[in-house]
Amino acid sequence: xxxxxxxxxxxxDKQRLTWRDxxxxxxxxxxxxxxxxxxxxxxxxxxxxxxxxxHAAARMNPPALQxxxxxxxxxxxxxxxxxxxxxxxxxxxxxxxxxxxQVAIDITAAVAMREPDEYLAQVYRFxxxxxxxxxxxxxxxxxxxxxxxxxxxxxxxTDILPGRPTIDHHRAPQDNLRKPYDRKSAAPLSKLxxxxxxxxxxxxxxFYMNIGPMYADPVARQLYAEIASVEEExxxxxxxxIDPEESWLEKWVLHEVGEVYNYYGCMQQExxxxxxxxxxxxxxxxxxxxxxxxxxxxxxxxxxxxxxxPEELPExxxxxxxxxxxxxxxxxxxxxxxxxxxxxxxxxENKASLQYRKEVNADGSPSETVSAGYRWAPGSELKLxxx
Amino acid sequence: MQTATEIGxxxxxxxxxxxxxxxxxxxxxTEPPSGDERSLAKLRGEYASQxxxxxxxxxxxxxxxxxxxxxxxxxxxxxxGTRLYDALMxxxxxxxxxxxxxxxxxIRDEEAMHFALCGAAIQSLGGDPTEQTPCADVAGVEGMGLxxxxxxxxxxxxxxxxxxxxxxxxxxxxxxxxxELTQPTGNGDLVARFQKAQExxxxxxxxxxxxxxxxxxxxx
Numbered sequence: 381x382x383x384x385x386x387x388x389x390x391x392x393d394k395q396r397l398t399w400r401d402x403x404x405x406x407x408x409x410x411x412x413x414x415x416x417x418x419x420x421x422x423x424x425x426x427x428x429x430x431x432x433x434x435h436a437a438a439r440m441n442p443p444a445l446q447x448x449x450x451x452x453x454x455x456x457x458x459x460x461x462x463x464x465x466x467x468x469x470x471x472x473x474x475x476x477x478x479x480x481x482q483v484a485i486d487i488t489a490a491v492a493m494r495e496p497d498e499y500l501a502q503v504y505r506f507x508x509x510x511x512x513x514x515x516x517x518x519x520x521x522x523x524x525x526x527x528x529x530x531x532x533x534x535x536x537x538t539d540i541l542p543g544r545p546t547i548d549h550h551r552a553p554q555d556n557l558r559k560p561y562d563r564k565s566a567a568p569l570s571k572l573x574x575x576x577x578x579x580x581x582x583x584x585x586x587f588y589m590n591i592g593p594m595y596a597d598p599v600a601r602q603l604y605a606e607i608a609s610v611e612e613e614x615x616x617x618x619x620x621x622i623d624p625e626e627s628w629l630e631k632w633v634l635h636e637v638g639e640v641y642n643y644y645g646c647m648q649q650e651x652x653x654x655x656x657x658x659x660x661x662x663x664x665x666x667x668x669x670x671x672x673x674x675x676x677x678x679x680x681x682x683x684x685x686x687x688x689x690p691e692e693l694p695e696x697x698x699x700x701x702x703x704x705x706x707x708x709x710x711x712x713x714x715x716x717x718x719x720x721x722x723x724x725x726x727x728x729e730n731k732a733s734l735q736y737r738k739e740v741n742a743d744g745s746p747s748e749t750v751s752a753g754y755r756w757a758p759g760s761e762l763k764l765x766x767x
Numbered sequence: 768m769q770t771a772t773e774i775g776x777x778x779x780x781x782x783x784x785x786x787x788x789x790x791x792x793x794x795x796x797t798e799p800p801s802g803d804e805r806s807l808a809k810l811r812g813e814y815a816s817q818x819x820x821x822x823x824x825x826x827x828x829x830x831x832x833x834x835x836x837x838x839x840x841x842x843x844x845x846x847x848g849t850r851l852y853d854a855l856m857x858x859x860x861x862x863x864x865x866x867x868x869x870x871x872x873x874i875r876d877e878e879a880m881h882f883a884l885c886g887a888a889i890q891s892l893g894g895d896p897t898e899q900t901p902c903a904d905v906a907g908v909e910g911m912g913l914x915x916x917x918x919x920x921x922x923x924x925x926x927x928x929x930x931x932x933x934x935x936x937x938x939x940x941x942x943x944x945x946x947e948l949t950q951p952t953g954n955g956d957l958v959a960r961f962q963k964a965q966e967x968x969x970x971x972x973x974x975x976x977x978x979x980x981x982x983x984x985x986x987x
Contacts, residue, residue, distance in 0.1 A: 406921075410777045469919055516797075524807060536784035540793050545800075596908075598814035599807050703789055749810055752802030757794050758781050 384644060384693055385637065389667020392451055397458040405654075406468035409475070412652055414482065414535040415699045419646045419655070420466045421476075421483045422699075423662075425583030426576065426642050427460035430635055437628050448676050449632075452669045459662055466655065473591040474522050474600070478533040480584050481518060484511035485538055487580060489702035491573045492709070500570055500621060503558050504577065505709050506716060506723050507614055512706060513543030513747075514607050520751040523760050525597055531758060537701040540756035544714045546747035549610040550740050552732035555718040556616040563623035563630070568690030571622075575638040576697065578618035585611035602746035609740075620721075629677045630688055636670040637689065645696025771923060771986035822901045831892055834948045838892075839900030841945055842885035844938065847910050848878040851934055854917035855927055862924045866978050874974070877967045884964060888949075888957055910934070925982035932979050935972040942968050 407416055434453040438446045467476060488511060492504035519530035519540045530540055561570050588611060592604030626634065643663035650656035674685045717729040781787040827835045852875035859866050886896035916922055916930040942965035949958050 410779045411775055413778060468921075469915055524804060531781065531790060532779040535778050536781060536786040536790035539790070539796075541796055542798065542800075597811070599810055602810070701786060703786070744810070748800045749802075749806045752800050752804070752806035754799050755794050755797040758791065 384640065384667075385670070385689060387667050388671055389664045389669075391668055392455065392672060395455050395665050395668060397455075397462060402458055402461040403465050404462065404658075407466050407652065407655065409468050409470050409533075412655075414479070414533065414537055415486075416650065416652045416655055417467070417479050417533075418483050418486065418699055419650060419659070420463055421480055421583070422487060422576075422580055423642060423646060423659075424460055424464040425483075425580045426639055427456050427463060428583050428586070429575070429579030430456045430639060431460065432582070433631065433635055437632060441628055445629075445676060445680060448672055452672055455665065455669070459665065462658065463662075466658075472526060472528075473594060474518065474526060475528065475533050477518050477588070477591070478515065478522060478530045480587060481511055481515035482534055482538050483580055484508075484584060485515060485706060486700065486702050487697060488577055489705050489709075490698045490700070491577055493702070493705055494697070495570065495573055496567045497561060497570050499559065500561065500573070502723050503617065503621060504573070505713055506718070507577070507581075507617060508706065509543040509710060509714055509716075510546070510549050510610060510614070511543075512539075512541070512710065513546050513549075514610070516540055516542050516754075516756075517546055517603060517607070517747045517751050519756055520754040521600055521603055523754070523756075524750065525600055527760065529758065529760050530756070537703075539703060539706065541710070542751070543710055544716075546606065546610065547741060547745040548717070548737065549613065550733075550737045551613060551718055552730060552736040553616070554720060555730050555733045556613045557620045557721060558617055559721045560621055560623045563626050563688075566623070569694040571634055572638050572641050572694065573697075574618060574622050575634060576642060578615065578622065579638075581611055581614040581618055585615055599746065599750055603750050606746045627681060629673070629681050633670070633673045633677050633685065633688060636666060636673045637693075639666040640670060641693050641696070644693065645699065648696055649699045820901060821904055822899075824900060825895075825898065827892075827894060831894075831952070834945075834952070835889065835892065835894050836900045836902045837941075837945055837948055838885050838889050838894070839896075839898065840902035840906045841941060842882055842889065842896060843899065843903035844906050844910070844934075844941065845878050845882040845885060847907065847914070848934060848938065849875050849882065851910075851913060851917050851931060852878060854914070855931060858917065858922070858924055858927050861920075864924050864982070870974065874971050877971070881964050881967070884960055888960075891954075891957070892952075909937075923982075925979065925985075928975060928979035928982050932972075932975050935968065935975050939965070939968045939972050 407420065409417075431453055434449045434456070438449045438453075441449075471479070485508060488504050488508045492501050492508055495501040495504060515530070515538065522528050522530050534540070561574065563571075585608060588604050588608035592601060592608060595601050595604065640663060643659050643666055646659040647656060647663055650659055674689075677683060677685055677688075715726045716723050717726050718724070718733070719728055719730040777783070781790065784790070824832055824835055852871055856868060856871050856875070858864075859868065859871065889896040913930045913934055917927050942961060946958060946961045946965060949961055
C-alpha cells in the first residue's frame with residue numbers, strides 16, 4: 381500500500397451525492413457473501429465515528445476549524461447513509477444484530493492476530509471473547525423468538541458457542557479502562573486498529589440502544605439492555621487505549637487515514653462488484669478529506685504531517701473467518717477478567733466488579749435466561765423427525 | 768423489476784458452505800447454561816402479570832366499549848388497506864401485470880368507503896373517529912410486515928399478492944365479527960351497511976385469491 385497517502389483523491393467540491401445516490405439497491409441478504417454485509421456494517425461504523433468525533437472537535441475548537449470540520453462532516457453523513465442503506469429491509473433487527481456480532485468477532489480477531497503490541501493484542505482478545513458470547517445469546521434469541529437460524533446470516537464462517545459468559549461481563553467502571561498506547565512510539569498499525577475497533581463497537585452500542593425498545597418481547601428487551609451495557613463498557617475500553625495526548629488535529633488526521641485504510645481494505649476484498657465500486661469511490665473521497673485535515677494540521681498546529689503519518693499504510697485487516705484463532709483464544713482465555721487496566725486470572729478479579737455484577741444481576745440474568753439449555757443446530761429444530 | 772424467483776447464488780444454506788463441517792461441530796462443543804425454554808416463558812409470564820394495556824378508550828357506554836374498539840380497528844385497517852392497494856398498483860405497473868388496473872382501483876375505493884363507513888358509525892354511536900383505539904393500534908402492528916412486503920421494490924407480484932391475501936382474509940373475518948357485535952345495538956341500518964361491506968370484502972378475497980394463484984403459477 382505504498383504511496384496511497386500521497387494521492388490527492390477527489391477534491392471536496394467534487395464530492396456530491398444525490399438522494400438517489402444515497403439510496404441505492406440494497407445487497408441481497410440471501411445471495412451476497414456474509415463479508416459484504418460485514419464490510420457495510422464496519423464502514424457505517426467508521427463513518428459514524430468520523431461524524432461523532434468531528435462534532436466533538438467542533439465543540440472544542442475555534443470557528444475557522446469548525447468550518448473545515450463541517451465541510452467534511454456533511455460528506456461523511458452522506459457516505460454513512462449510502463453505506464448503511466445498503467442493508468436490505470428483509471433483515472429483521474435481530475438478523476442485523478447477528479451480523480453486527482459477526483463484525484465484532486471476525487474483525488476484532490483479525491486485529492488481535494496482527495496487533496504488534498502484546499498488551500493491546502491481549503485487550504482485543506479480551507473484548508473478542510465477550511462479543512463471541514453475545515453472538516451465542518442473540519442466536520438463541522433469534523431461534524427462540526423468531527424461529528430463525530442465525531447461520532443463514534453467518535454462512536458457517538463464524539461459530540455459535542458460549543464464550544466468556546455475558547453474565548460476567550459487567551464490571552465496575554474502573555475495570556473497563558485500559559492503558560493507552562504512546563502516540564510517539566506506537567506502530568501506525570496499532571493506531572489504525574484502535575480507531576477501527578472503537579468505531580465498530582460504538583456503532584454496535586448505538587444500534588442496540590436504538591432497536592432494543594422496538595421489541596415487544598420482554599426477554600428481547602432485557603437482552604438488548606444487558607448487551608448494550610457491555611458495548612458501553614467496550615467503547616470505554618477501546619477509547620482508553622488511544623493516547624489522549626494526541627491533539628484534536630492529530631486525531632482528525634488519524635481518523636481520515638483510518639478511513640482511507642479501511643476503504644482500501646474493503647476495495648481489496650469485496651466480492652460484489654457494485655459494492656466494490658462504492659468502496660473505490662469512497663476511498664478517493666477520503667483521500668480528499670485527508671488533504672483538508674493535513675492542511676488544517678499544518679495551518680493551525682504548524683507541524684509537519686510527516687511527524688504523524690505512516691510512510692506507507694499497513695496491509696489491510698483481513699475480512700474473513702477466524703475460526704481457529706477464536707477457538708484457540710476461547711480455550712485459553714475465557715477465564716480471564718479485568719482488574720484496573722490489567723487483564724488477569726478470574727481469581728484476581730477486582731472486588732468492586734464482583735459487587736457491581738452482583739447488583740446488576742440481582743433480578744436475574746437475561747443472557748442466561750435466553751440461552752438456558754440452548755445449543756445451536758442447523759436449521760433450528762430440523763433435527764426433529766417427521767412422525 | 769423481479770417478476771419470478773430465479774436460480775442464483777443463495778449463500779444462506781449449509782450445503783453451499785465449504786466450512787459447514789466445522790460449523791456442525793458447534794452443537795457438540797456447546798456447554799449451555801442449565802435449564803430450557805421454560806426460563807423464557809417464566810420471565811415473559813412475570814412481565815405479562817404486571818403489564819398495563821397498550822391503551823384505553825376515553826369515553827363510551829359500557830355496552831359499546833368492545834364495539835367502539837373494534838370499529839376503531841376496522842377504520843384503521845381499511846385506511847391502511849387503501850395504502851396496500853396503492854402500493855400494489857405501483858407494483859403491477861412495474862411488473863406489467865395483466866390484472867386490470869381499474870379493478871384494483873375499485874377495490875381500493877371500496878376500502879376507502881369502508882373506512883368512511885366506520886368513521887360515520889363511530890360518530891353515530893357518540894365516539895370520536897380521530898381517536899386511535901387499542902385494537903386499532905395493535906392491528907397497525909400486525910400490518911407492518913404486510914406494508915414492508917408491498918413497498919419493497921424487490922418483491923415479486925406473487926409475493927405481494929400473498930401479503931394482500933393475508934389482509935383480505937383478516938378483513939373478511941373482521942367484518943363478520945363486526946356485524947355480530949352490532950346486531951345487539953338494534954341499529955338495523957348499520958348492520959345492513961356492514962353486511963354490504965362484508966359482501967364487498969368477500970368479492971375482494973375471491974379476486975385476490977385468483978390473481979395470487981395465477982401470479983404464482985406463472986413463476987412469481
